[in-house]
Amino acid sequence: xxxKEWAGRIALYTILILVTxxxxxxxxxxxxxxxKPKDEIFLWPPTLWPNVWTFENYTSLFAGKQAYFQGxxxxxxxxxxxxxxxxxxxNSVIVAVGTTLISTIVSTLAAYSLxxxxxxxxxxxxxxxxxxxxxxSIIFVFPMFLVMADLRLTDTLLSLILGYVCITxxxxxxxxxxxxxxxxxxxxxxxxxxGASRLRVFxxxxxxxxxxxxxxxxxxxxxxxxxxxxxxxxxxxxMENLPLTVGVMHFFDGTHVxxxxxxxxxxxxxxxxxxxxxxxxxxxxxxxxxxxVKG
Amino acid sequence: MDVRLENLSxxxxxxxxxxxxxxxxxxxKFVTLLGPSGCGxxxxxxxxxxxxxxxxxxIHFGGERVDHLAPADRNIAMVFQSYALYPTMDVxxxxxxxxxxxxxxxxxxSEKVGIVAKVLEIGHLLARKPRALSGGQRQRVAxxxxxxRKPDIFLMDEPLSNLDAKLRATMRGELKRxxxxxxxxxxxxxxxxxxxxxxxxxxxxxxxxxxxxxATPEEVYxxxxxxxxxxxxxxxxxxxxxxxxxxxxGVPVLMLAGRAIPVPPQFTLTRxxxxxxxxxxxxxxxxxxxxxxxxxxxPGTVWMVELIGSERLIEVEVAPKLRITSEVKxxxxxxxxxxxxxxxxxxxxxxxxxxTGLALPRAD
Numbered sequence: 001x002x003x004k005e006w007a008g009r010i011a012l013y014t015i016l017i018l019v020t021x022x023x024x025x026x027x028x029x030x031x032x033x034x035x036k037p038k039d040e041i042f043l044w045p046p047t048l049w050p051n052v053w054t055f056e057n058y059t060s061l062f063a064g065k066q067a068y069f070q071g072x073x074x075x076x077x078x079x080x081x082x083x084x085x086x087x088x089x090x091n092s093v094i095v096a097v098g099t100t101l102i103s104t105i106v107s108t109l110a111a112y113s114l115x116x117x118x119x120x121x122x123x124x125x126x127x128x129x130x131x132x133x134x135x136x137s138i139i140f141v142f143p144m145f146l147v148m149a150d151l152r153l154t155d156t157l158l159s160l161i162l163g164y165v166c167i168t169x170x171x172x173x174x175x176x177x178x179x180x181x182x183x184x185x186x187x188x189x190x191x192x193x194x195g196a197s198r199l200r201v202f203x204x205x206x207x208x209x210x211x212x213x214x215x216x217x218x219x220x221x222x223x224x225x226x227x228x229x230x231x232x233x234x235x236x237x238x239m240e241n242l243p244l245t246v247g248v249m250h251f252f253d254g255t256h257v258x259x260x261x262x263x264x265x266x267x268x269x270x271x272x273x274x275x276x277x278x279x280x281x282x283x284x285x286x287x288x289x290x291x292x293v294k295g
Numbered sequence: 296m297d298v299r300l301e302n303l304s305x306x307x308x309x310x311x312x313x314x315x316x317x318x319x320x321x322x323x324k325f326v327t328l329l330g331p332s333g334c335g336x337x338x339x340x341x342x343x344x345x346x347x348x349x350x351x352x353x354i355h356f357g358g359e360r361v362d363h364l365a366p367a368d369r370n371i372a373m374v375f376q377s378y379a380l381y382p383t384m385d386v387x388x389x390x391x392x393x394x395x396x397x398x399x400x401x402x403x404x405s406e407k408v409g410i411v412a413k414v415l416e417i418g419h420l421l422a423r424k425p426r427a428l429s430g431g432q433r434q435r436v437a438x439x440x441x442x443x444r445k446p447d448i449f450l451m452d453e454p455l456s457n458l459d460a461k462l463r464a465t466m467r468g469e470l471k472r473x474x475x476x477x478x479x480x481x482x483x484x485x486x487x488x489x490x491x492x493x494x495x496x497x498x499x500x501x502x503x504x505x506x507x508x509x510a511t512p513e514e515v516y517x518x519x520x521x522x523x524x525x526x527x528x529x530x531x532x533x534x535x536x537x538x539x540x541x542x543x544x545g546v547p548v549l550m551l552a553g554r555a556i557p558v559p560p561q562f563t564l565t566r567x568x569x570x571x572x573x574x575x576x577x578x579x580x581x582x583x584x585x586x587x588x589x590x591x592x593x594p595g596t597v598w599m600v601e602l603i604g605s606e607r608l609i610e611v612e613v614a615p616k617l618r619i620t621s622e623v624k625x626x627x628x629x630x631x632x633x634x635x636x637x638x639x640x641x642x643x644x645x646x647x648x649x650x651t652g653l654a655l656p657r658a659d
Contacts, residue, residue: 191396192367208383
């Protein structure tokens with residue numbers, strides 16, 4: 001490499017490193033805040049690297065309700081919000097996984113039928129779905145709350161799952177539709193001629209080929225249902241039933257904000273998603289890319 | 296196993312793609328469906344494969360009616376234009392998929408795949424995915440997938456159209472070889488007349504959903520039954536000129552651009568045909584440049600000269616807008632706008648009725 005190329009490369013990497021720092025700084029800040037004792041959080045000038053390391057925030061989040069009741073505290077006073085963290089975490093996992101399973105399976109099957117069978121409105125459905133996705137979810141949330149109330153589903157995890165399926169399905173459907181359009185029908189016909197049944201063709205030929213698209217749709221759904229605040233806020237009210245996003249807001253209680261718990265929860269919310277991304281990013285790029293180009 | 300089509304038709308909505316075909320593909324023959332885009336040849340192949348359902352009529356394989364059977368139950372193999380390899384499987388799995396579906400055990404399967412791969416010289420590629428293969432290699436994998444199952448009927452849909460010219464020429468020979476080794480009935484779809492002529496035992500020339508002529512390549516080339524076949528087969532295409540039957544010295548002659556051409560001996564025209572308008576067809580290879588004073592030649596001026604390698608094409612304008620192309624040796628020179636005369640090889644002339652488009656009955 002010439003000196004000029006070296007200079008260019010150094011400049012490029014410098015920019016990339018700076019951008020990465022800017023993007024990651026809130027996460028890093030959240031992590032260090034979560035391991036500081038309470039009085040150090042408000043220290044001025046602030047410290048980035050904690051003077052004293054403590055995991056008290058994490059231990060109180062993981063302690064759970066049982067610890068509180070077994071601690072012999074008066075049953076008259078309610079447990080602190082941090083005692084519900086494990087419930088919230090589990091709720092979010094159930095809701096996110098449930099939504100992802102339903103939304104991905106339904107959108108995959110629907111998109112496949114939209115690209116492979118001829119029926120009236122076949123062209124309109126994916127575009128209408130996309131338009132549906134563009135409507136802000138705040139418009140859906142109150143009518144949907146009324147429906148959930150009629151169904152006596154409010155304050156249940158099922159109501160959240162159904163709500164998230166409603167808002168993620170259109171985009172997943174459109175994504176999968178664009179993806180299946182790029183899968184040539186000849187490979188399915190070749191498998192039929194090879195002697196496979198329709199079902200076998202779907203499972204052995206179509207699904208593996210569409211895998212990157214399915215992964216992309218699933219991750220999209222997972223992110224939306226994991227991160228959503230609005231539906232959880234409107235549909236749920238019992239402490240035990242809240243999803244993480246709504247639950248952690250109880251660390252604000254009017255008189256003070258427990259930043260240590262807040263930041264520890266944020267870190268714990270981010271870690272599963274970050275790990276998932278790291279594992280699946282190859283598929284994700286392939287999925288979104290294929291959908292975009294071929295659709 | 297022979298393939299017999301009985302009154303077979305297919306429409307998509309109001310668009311009739313195949314019109315009441317009756318055709319028999321004889322056992323172990325290599326038959327080509329040849330025609331321009333949209334003539335229904337691929338649709339016909341897909342009907343035989345079972346990938347489309349006929350609107351009417353029947354398909355028989357070796358006397359047994361099959362048009363109600365799924366593709367899986369017809370024991371056919373098909374090579375697609377796009378090769379249609381399974382993108383997520385490696386080459387070995389691609390070739391062996393048909394065997395796997397039929398429940399063959401893995402060791403036996405890999406043995407069979409190995410044999411086919413060896414024949415096709417792709418043994419070193421078995422662990423690769425299709426996207427890591429060149430066009431020619433994909434083609435071979437697609438062939439291997441078809442061959443490994445020992446099908447009764449071998450269907451090919453323009454399998455060479457995505458290859459470069461050189462590879463196409465090689466693969467033509469190889470495909471014909473495979474056909475002979477497999478001892479199956481092969482049905483091959485193409486719009487390339489060179490492929491049809493070089494590879495086939497029989498050619499079905501199709502246009503607008505109708506088989507125009509079903510005969511050997513020689514027959515289709517030498518004795519086209521109508522204007523479409525005559526114009527479609529042959530390169531450069533056949534010259535067509537409007538002629539009128541007249542009487543000259545007591546015998547019928549054909550009047551072309553003011554010249555009287557004797558009626559070719561293979562056609563019988565009588566006094567009754569006098570005044571009848573016909574279409575004279577002659578291939579450029581059967582047109583030669585003649586002396587200007589030759590009484591049987593048609594004079595004109597050179598309109599265009601093109602060298603096509605060992606031959607030269609000379610277009611002579613014998614009347615306004617009526618040009619006759621002659622294919623001559625490259626050594627023959629002609630200057631544009633110079634006077635020239637063309638003469639025909641009588642035995643190679645074709646006559647057609649302009650109304651019906653059909654060839655006139657021949658004596659030979």
